[in-house]
Amino acid sequence: MANETKKVLGVDIGGTKIAICIADTNGDIVASDRVPSGATAPYDQVMPQIIDVAKKVAAKAGLQLSDIIGCGICAPGPLDMKGGRIMKSPNLAWDAVPIRDDLVKGLNMPVYMDNDANAGVLAEWFFGSSKGKKDVIYLTMSTGVGGGIVSGGKLLTGATGIAGELGHIILDVNGPMCGCGHFGCLEAYCGGRSVALRLQDRLRFRPDHAMFKLPGVDGKLENLSFQAVREGAKLGIPIAVEMWDEICFRLAQGIGILMNTFNPEQIVLGTAAYYAGDFLLKPVLHYLPRFAWQEASRCCEVCISGLGLKIGELAGPSVALNGLYEAGQWRP
Ligand SMILES: [Zn+2]
Structure with a gap:
């Protein structure tokens, strides 16, 4: 070999x-x-x-x-x-x-x-940030939220191959509806499609709102996306600041659950986190102690994907x- x-x-x-x-x-x-x-x-x-x-x-x-x-x-x-x-x-x-x-x-x-x-x-495990590690989790946020778990040096697949559906960890049964039919999944809070729909719902009858003036939105309701929330939050537009804060809080909650459940040495965040960088990572790390045991978080690095778009x-x-x-x- x-x-x-x-x-x-x-x-x-x-x-x-x-x-x-x-x-x-x-x-x-x-x-x-x-x-x-x-x-x-x-x-x-x-x-x-x-x-x-x-x-x-x-x-x-x-x-x-x-x-x-x-x-x-x-x-x-x-x-x-x-x-x-x-x-x-x-x-x-x-x-x-x-x-x-x-x-x-x-x-x-x-x-x-x-x-x-x-x-x-x-x-990430073979070529990226997680090379050489044995217990790592990858969490990707794009249209939805997905994940993969390597535990003890082996990809976790479960009994029928569906293990690692990390986007559908339920964080609040009274939360927003998820595309999977459940309520309050991590994906319902942090997935691009879900975030965009909630923003559009809130601004449907407010065409004069500052969010419509963001570059890339061009006054169109359907352009109010996850990216618009990120950019609006950077500019301090209150609705975007509030939504971004919720995204970071809920992501920290999800990460905390993963830390306590799998005790990984690293959790790698991809896609939307790759684009947002520290603007996402810092508030997530700030909220994390509310959800993760110290013993679990002390040995676990949370980082942005090293491979990025590759x-x-x-x-x-x-x-x-x-x-x-x-x-x-x-x-x-
Ligand atoms: Zn779901």
Whole structure:
């Protein structure tokens, strides 16, 4: 199991695009390309294109498919982890498609799959801020809130593969409604879609409000986003200050629960936290002692993603490497 540099293939499934890349085991992207259609086109049409583009990307890198040690599929949930299938979801046209087995046949290599948030913690663990650690959590805040947990040097998957749905920890049963149907989830407080909807609800009949004058909002209700809350809070606009404070408070609550439950040595915050930096991190750390035991927080660093935006392209390769790692064929 000598650790010389090897190559893995990543297949990142999205509604509008499918990104395919080859990375080496140091986390450098060697070649990449996109399948013109995404997962909104019929699966039977797209699958041969994925194989075709994978071969082209390999050729671009001067490789044969047989030079690549494994493939990782990164897809939005829900996934059937045992069956290797992508299940029906609002953003994809596919329903229970056996993508893992089809890629094994088409590429003739081991193929593994996981969701974006688990891929995120794997990428940070193999290549980013969490390299060399054994107990780390990655929390990503974009449209929703997702997470992945590495505990004792192993990705936590749970009985059916859905472990790590950290956005749906319920913080207050009387809180705002979440997209999952429950009330008061972390995602309902901190997810981009939910924050934007609450802001829009509050300002629907106030077109003269200062928030509408922010750059990027351009007077349009639908442009009142998570980013607008962040920028408005920086300028001291009261409604944004109040909402940003609530985001930080609730995020600290979520992080405190994670610290006391999993006792990680590091919690890495991605996406929205990457853009906000200290403006988010400082108030979160201020509120944290209300929620985390001292013993748990003393040994745990809370930090912003070291990979930043690169985490997206390393998602598929990281899933491949974790599969190979668990099969005893590679080690970080
Ligand atoms: Zn929820």
